[in-house]
Amino acid sequence: MTKDYVVGIDIGGQSAKIGIVNRKGEILAQKSISTKMSDSEEFILLLCNTIRELSKAFGLENINGVGVGAPSSNYYTGDMVNATNVEWGRGKTVHIAAEISKKLDGLKVTVTNDANAAALGEKMYGVAKQIDNYIYITLGTGVGSGIVIDGKLLYGSDGFAGELGHTCAIKGGRDCGCGRKGCLETYVSASGVARTAKEMISNSGSTSLLSSVYQMKNEITSKDVYDAAEQGDLLALEIFKYTGRVMGEKFADFIPFSAPEAIILFGGLSKAHKYFMADLLKAMNENVVFLWKDKVKVLLSSLKESDAAILGASALAW
Amino acid sequence: MTKDYVVGIDIGGQSAKIGIVNRKGEILAQKSISTKMSDSEEFILLLCNTIRELSKAFGLENINGVGVGAPSSNYYTGDMVNATNVEWGRGKTVHIAAEISKKLDGLKVTVTNDANAAALGEKMYGVAKQIDNYIYITLGTGVGSGIVIDGKLLYGSDGFAGELGHTCAIKGGRDCGCGRKGCLETYVSASGVARTAKEMISNSGSTSLLSSVYQMKNEITSKDVYDAAEQGDLLALEIFKYTGRVMGEKFADFIPFSAPEAIILFGGLSKAHKYFMADLLKAMNENVVFLWKDKVKVLLSSLKESDAAILGASALAW
Numbered sequence: 080m081t082k083d084y085v086v087g088i089d090i091g092g093q094s095a096k097i098g099i100v101n102r103k104g105e106i107l108a109q110k111s112i113s114t115k116m117s118d119s120e121e122f123i124l125l126l127c128n129t130i131r132e133l134s135k136a137f138g139l140e141n142i143n144g145v146g147v148g149a150p151s152s153n154y155y156t157g158d159m160v161n162a163t164n165v166e167w168g169r170g171k172t173v174h175i176a177a178e179i180s181k182k183l184d185g186l187k188v189t190v191t192n193d194a195n196a197a198a199l200g201e202k203m204y205g206v207a208k209q210i211d212n213y214i215y216i217t218l219g220t221g222v223g224s225g226i227v228i229d230g231k232l233l234y235g236s237d238g239f240a241g242e243l244g245h246t247c248a249i250k251g252g253r254d255c256g257c258g259r260k261g262c263l264e265t266y267v268s269a270s271g272v273a274r275t276a277k278e279m280i281s282n283s284g285s286t287s288l289l290s291s292v293y294q295m296k297n298e299i300t301s302k303d304v305y306d307a308a309e310q311g312d313l314l315a316l317e318i319f320k321y322t323g324r325v326m327g328e329k330f331a332d333f334i335p336f337s338a339p340e341a342i343i344l345f346g347g348l349s350k351a352h353k354y355f356m357a358d359l360l361k362a363m364n365e366n367v368v369f370l371w372k373d374k375v376k377v378l379l380s381s382l383k384e385s386d387a388a389i390l391g392a393s394a395l396a397w
Numbered sequence: 398m399t400k401d402y403v404v405g406i407d408i409g410g411q412s413a414k415i416g417i418v419n420r421k422g423e424i425l426a427q428k429s430i431s432t433k434m435s436d437s438e439e440f441i442l443l444l445c446n447t448i449r450e451l452s453k454a455f456g457l458e459n460i461n462g463v464g465v466g467a468p469s470s471n472y473y474t475g476d477m478v479n480a481t482n483v484e485w486g487r488g489k490t491v492h493i494a495a496e497i498s499k500k501l502d503g504l505k506v507t508v509t510n511d512a513n514a515a516a517l518g519e520k521m522y523g524v525a526k527q528i529d530n531y532i533y534i535t536l537g538t539g540v541g542s543g544i545v546i547d548g549k550l551l552y553g554s555d556g557f558a559g560e561l562g563h564t565c566a567i568k569g570g571r572d573c574g575c576g577r578k579g580c581l582e583t584y585v586s587a588s589g590v591a592r593t594a595k596e597m598i599s600n601s602g603s604t605s606l607l608s609s610v611y612q613m614k615n616e617i618t619s620k621d622v623y624d625a626a627e628q629g630d631l632l633a634l635e636i637f638k639y640t641g642r643v644m645g646e647k648f649a650d651f652i653p654f655s656a657p658e659a660i661i662l663f664g665g666l667s668k669a670h671k672y673f674m675a676d677l678l679k680a681m682n683e684n685v686v687f688l689w690k691d692k693v694k695v696l697l698s699s700l701k702e703s704d705a706a707i708l709g710a711s712a713l714a715w
Contacts, residue, residue, distance in 0.1 A: 151688070161687065212554035226654065228551060235546075235656025236530035237692075242653035245686035247646075250568070257686050328565075335560035336544065336654050338553025368563035368575050369479065370469070374555075 082143040086130055087393025089193060089385065090114060090149035092164035092220035095126060096385045099133050099142075100393035104204055106386060108133050119167040123175070127182040144187040145179060146395030148196025148388045150223060155238035157190045163256035164221045189395040193217065193388055195232050195241060197345050197380075198225030200391030206343060206381040213341045214333055216243065218348035221256075222264040222271075226337060233337075244268070248329050266325045269348050272301040275318050287314040301348060308354050316354060323355030327362025334363075334371045345380035345387060352379055400461040404448055405711025407511060407703065408432060408467035410482035410538035413444060416707035417451050417460075420715075422522055424707060426451050437485040441493070445500040462505040463497060464713030466514025466706045468541060473556035475508045481574035482539045507713040511535065511706055513550050513559060515663050515698075516543030518709030524661060524699040531659045532651055534561065536666035539574075540582040540589075544655060551655075562586070566647050584643040587666050590619040593636050605632040619666060626672050634672060641673030645680025652681075652689045663698035663705060670697055 084107070089096045091114065098109035112129055116122055134142055150162040157176025162168030176188040191199075198215035201207040207215075211230040217223040222244030226233040233240045244264035245257050252261030253274060265271050276299045280290045289307040293299045307315035330342055344352065356377065364373050380387060402425070407414045409432065416427035430447055434440055452460055468480040475494025480486030494506040509517075516533035519525040525533075525545070533543040540562030544551040551558045562582035563575050570579030571592060583589050594617045598608045607625040611617045625633035648660055662670065674695065682690050698705060 228546060228553075233546060233655060236658035237656050237688075239688050240654065240656035242656075242686060242688065245653055246650045247684065259684070259686060262686075332564045332650070333654070335563055336558065336651070337551060338555050338558035338560075340554035366565065366577070368560060368577060368580075370555075370557050370560065 081397060082141050084134075084137050084141055085143050085393045085396035086134070086145040087196075087389035087391070087396070088126070088145065088147045088149075089196065089388030089392055090147065090165065091193065092150070095122075096389055097126070097129055097133060098389035098393065099137055100390065104390055104393075106389060108136065109385070109389065111385075114165055114167070117166050119171070119173045120178075122167050123178045123182065127179060130183060139184070139186075142186060144189065144396035145183065146196070146392035147175060147179070147188060147190045148193035148392040149175060149190060150193050150221065151239075151242075152190045152192050153238040154189070154191045154195070154234050157188065159190070160239075169256075187396070191232070191392070191395060192223060192225065192239075192241060194223030195225040196391035196395070197387045198227055198343075198391065199232060199394050200382060200387040200389070201343060201345070201380055202227060202230070203394055204382060204390055205387060206378050207341075210340050212337065213339045213343050214243070214330075214337065215343050215345060218268060218344060218346040220269055222268045228337060243333060246329065246332075248325050263325070263329050267322055267329075267348070269301040272304055272318060272322055272348060273299050275321055276301075276304050276315075279314060279318055279321075283314060288312040289314045289318075301351075305351050305354075308351070319351055319354035320358045322348075323358030324362040326355070327359040327364075328366050330359070330363045330377070331366035334367050334375055338371070339375060341376040341378050343378045343380060345382075346384065349379055399715060400459050402452075402455050402459055403461050403711045403714035404452070404463040405514075405707035405709070405714070406444070406463065406465045406467075407514065407706030407710055408465065408483065409511065410468070413440075414703045414707055415444070415447055415451060416711065417455055418708065418711035422708055422711075424704060426454065427703070427707065429703075432483055432485070435484050437489070437491045438496075440485050441496045441500065445497060448501060457502070457504075460504060462507065462714035463501065464514070464710035465493060465497070465506060465508045466511040466710040467493060467508060468511050468539065469557075469560075470508045470510050471556040472507070472509045472513070472552050475506065477508070478557075487574075505714070509550070509710070509713060510541060510543065510557075510559060512541030513543040514709035514713070515705045516545055516661075516709065517550060517712050518700060518705040518707070519661060519663070519698055520545060520548070521712055522700060522708055523705060524696050525659075528658050530655065531657045531661050532561070532648075532655065533661045533663060536586060536662060536664040538587055540586045546655060561651060564647065564650075566643050581643070581647050585640055585666070587619040590622055590636060590640055590666060591617050593639055594619075594622050594633075597632060597636055597639075601632060606630040607632045607636075619669075623669050623672075626669070637669055637672035638676045640666075641676030642680040644673070645677040645682075646684050648677070648681045648695070649684035652685050652693055656689070657693060659694040659696050661696045661698060663700075664702065667697055
């Protein structure tokens with residue numbers, strides 16, 4: 080018989096969110112910890128201590144299992160393999176499922192790609208409830224993806240299926256953390272938007288609100304671009320339009336693979352949708368083969384960002 | 398109770414092959430008819446007459462059903478939608494399943510993409526017997542694909558999944574019959590190789606065996622390129638090397654989607670594998686994200702070309 084609670088964990092480049100979830104999919108307690116440390120053992124110790132602390136009120140003996148969504152993570156092996164956006168995961172294989180389980184008295188730990196976890200959460204509680212074929216794109220520090228076919232996550236032969244952030248958007252384009260050039264992730268993630276901003280500021284002769292911000296801070300983030308767009312800054316608006324076009328052109332290439340009913344966007348950058356969606360749809364429909372012209376919806380996640388991944392990850396633990 | 402025989406049909410740009418298949422997957426009788434006519438009704442009449450003729454020895458009443466593999470065809474609707482490489486299918490929707498069934502006393506007719514049919518045939522009788530996750534690429538007049546996930550064909554939300562021939566290989570590249578530019582099909586099909594040959598001959602200052610052939614015939618086919626390569630013609634060899642590179646670069650982009658164990662090549666052009674395989678593998682492994690570097694096999698179909706599609710199509714009819 081399964082027990083009453085599960086733990087759902089969402090590991091990202093900046094932080095990890097941990098939640099205790101009941102059978103109804105309600106997050107009863109949650110906490111966030113930093114992932115900005117170089118030692119994976121240190122992180123896992125902090126994580127397991129946090130789980131113990133959160134579980135106290137429920138009793139660790141009443142926890143059915145732990146589900147983890149983490150970048151570059153493998154459902155079959157329980158490993159996190161060279162997660163380029165996580166400091167302690169870069170360039171190495173972390174046996175994350177086994178390590179957590181060991182520190183939590185052998186509790187069953189199931190791991191998947193963070194985007195897969197969010198895609199699952201969206202299916203159970205979000206905008207994908209009635210959709211059985213979709214491509215889920217997470218626009219965070221990097222770009223992740225989870226592909227759902229006939230209502231089920233696609234894992235592929237090795238558990239790594241759905242790494243669309245590392246398909247080529249611009250041949251010979253920007254250097255990516257994965258060692259390649261031109262990956263989609265280098266253009267349409269939060270960091271990709273910041274890179275576009277820097278490029279466009281240096282290429283643009285005229286001054287703008289955004290270029291002043293850059294001059295002042297000597298740095299620029301996707302949040303700065305968003306704030307400038309909110310002020311009507313033309314350069315900031317052009318940055319989002321460009322981001323939308325790159326997404327649309329690449330989505331046009333994903334569609335003939337799995338013929339999804341929808342592509343669903345999730346993550347920080349998707350909040351700027353009003354600034355890139357029109358260009359995304361235009362580029363997607365101009366570039367996709369006629370079979371799917373004007374037929375595939377692009378939807379926004381209806382879940383709170385932290386909740387989707389925690390809930391999706393927790394679903395693995397039942 | 399199912400009856401003893403099925404009909405398997407493979408429709409291509411040049412011809413359609415029709416076979417009567419028994420439960421063991423043996424093709425007991427088969428015939429080929431031309432598809433080079435502009436009227437779909439004329440084709441379907443010829444097809445159905447041929448089926449009746451072939452079935453005579455077995456009795457039409459002993460035929461369990463008809464399976465059809467045809468380009469741009471839809472498993473869910475039974476329609477063939479703008480099959481750009483088939484004269485009578487271009488620019489229109491042909492209700493191929495319904496039309497055949499009507500002319501064959503209501504026999505059940507199931508249709509799928511020709512590449513899907515061949516992929517199924519390979520799974521049952523060919524090199525994919527033991528492989529559950531693969532991408533099947535047919536290199537014929539055009540480029541088709543069938544994607545197998547956990548042993549099953551991927552149809553997607555609308556039945557059209559797996560149209561990888563119409564993903565973009567070269568941005569802004571060659572005009573494709575589908576109305577777009579740069580489709581994979583315009584480079585790595587038989588006609589794509591012929592186009593590469595024409596381009597390279599005009600760009601190359603020096604003469605070669607192949608350029609002489611072109612001058613003489615004022616036309617060139619992939620067969621001419623193959624024959625010249627067999628004679629050691631350097632230009633012909635370079636054409637295949639280029640074809641391999643285009644394939645490899647694009648395959649590198651397919652792999653992160655479904656994490657296949659193998660990509661399987663089928664169709665006329667795959668017979669030239671010795672001239673393009675090394676460059677294909679090099680480009681694929683150089684361009685794929687590290688998770689799959691040197692991990693995905695590229696295999697050749699082990700079935701006779703006509704048999705794979707007939708057998709795969711026939712499998713639909715049981």
